[in-house]
Amino acid sequence: MINTVLGPISEDELVVTLMHEHIVVNIVGEESSEKTYTTEDVLAYVLPYLMEAKEKNLQTIVEATPLGLGRDLDVLVQCSMKSGINIVTCTGAWEGMDYRGKCVPATIKEMSIDEIADVWIKEFEEGIDSTGIKPGFIKLALGDEGKIFPLQEKLLRAAVRTSNKTGMVIQCHIFESSSLPSAIRIIEEEKLPYDRFIWVHADGQMDMEKILESGKKGIWMEFDCIGSAEDFSKYPPAIKILLEEDLIEQLLFGQDSGSYWIKEEEEEWPMRPYARFFNEFIPFCEKEGIDTELINKVIIENSKRALSIKHINK
Numbered sequence: 425m426i427n428t429v430l431g432p433i434s435e436d437e438l439v440v441t442l443m444h445e446h447i448v449v450n451i452v453g454e455e456s457s458e459k460t461y462t463t464e465d466v467l468a469y470v471l472p473y474l475m476e477a478k479e480k481n482l483q484t485i486v487e488a489t490p491l492g493l494g495r496d497l498d499v500l501v502q503c504s505m506k507s508g509i510n511i512v513t514c515t516g517a518w519e520g521m522d523y524r525g526k527c528v529p530a531t532i533k534e535m536s537i538d539e540i541a542d543v544w545i546k547e548f549e550e551g552i553d554s555t556g557i558k559p560g561f562i563k564l565a566l567g568d569e570g571k572i573f574p575l576q577e578k579l580l581r582a583a584v585r586t587s588n589k590t591g592m593v594i595q596c597h598i599f600e601s602s603s604l605p606s607a608i609r610i611i612e613e614e615k616l617p618y619d620r621f622i623w624v625h626a627d628g629q630m631d632m633e634k635i636l637e638s639g640k641k642g643i644w645m646e647f648d649c650i651g652s653a654e655d656f657s658k659y660p661p662a663i664k665i666l667l668e669e670d671l672i673e674q675l676l677f678g679q680d681s682g683s684y685w686i687k688e689e690e691e692e693w694p695m696r697p698y699a700r701f702f703n704e705f706i707p708f709c710e711k712e713g714i715d716t717e718l719i720n721k722v723i724i725e726n727s728k729r730a731l732s733i734k735h736i737n738k
């Protein structure tokens with residue numbers, strides 16, 4: 425079973441699944457508790473884009489916005505109900521780019537590794553706050569400045585302990601590929617099975633050496649900068665290498681698309697339409713010799729395997 429914001433569904437109900445999208449991102453972070461928008465605002469803006477993607481057969485969105493980055497369950501529930509798209513929400517914390525803890529809730533920052541893990545495990549077992557809604561994965565972000573800071577290490581260890589207890593997969597945003605070896609060292613120390621770790625934004629630098637190295641260990645590689653890519657030319661060669669190296673089973677797709685962004689400056693963020701993957705990316709790959717069949721296997725079969733709860737000894 426996979427947790428969605430409308431309750432658990434069977435893995436076979438996920439069908440076409442994009443692994444990394446956003447509905448609302450509130451980059452102001454945890455410190456501002458006041459909402460500057462209503463659920464209706466978001467629905468009016470986002471729903472047409474969701475419906476467009478739904479018409480292209482998108483059935484599930486993995487919504488990669490943890491608490492502190494703008495996770496908004498009311499919005500997710502309404503979007504899922506009105507669009508008919510499954511939405512999977514997350515636990516975890518976002519410590520990416522050079523935000524230095526700005527998006528991590530203050531209460532989490534003060535806790536020990538095991539205390540943080542307890543909070544996240546409780547969300548999985550009992551639901552988030554009093555909503556009864558349970559997360560389907562753990563979202564993290566770290567290492568974007570070329571090293572892993574102490575807060576980031578603490579969050580990663582807490583994520584691994586949460587994963588080892590619950591079986592949820594970790595989606596870990598790492599733009600700077602030179603930080604990957606330190607992250608891998610930490611998950612190895614914490615004894616995380618490699619197939620419960622997704623390298624989010626593996627296509628950011630498209631560092632093939634690191635991609636092959638981690639793929640051979642059994643780590644998932646997520647190509648998810650597709651929504652913001654100016655062109656897709658770097659993708660077909662990389663996909664062909666993964667095919668040759670027999671690593672296509674470790675590949676995941678997402679777009680980092682959406683969304684209704686709340687920024688400090690209140691400027692409007694351009695929408696990255698959810699349907700772009702189907703309208704532009706798949707036809708481009710087909711033209712470059714990548715079978716649509718293969719892409720479909722990644723967004724259906726690989727996504728399902730990545731999200732499934734595995735290797736837990738209770």
Ligand SMILES: [Zn+2]
Pocket residue numbers: 444445446488680
């Ligand atoms: Zn993202």
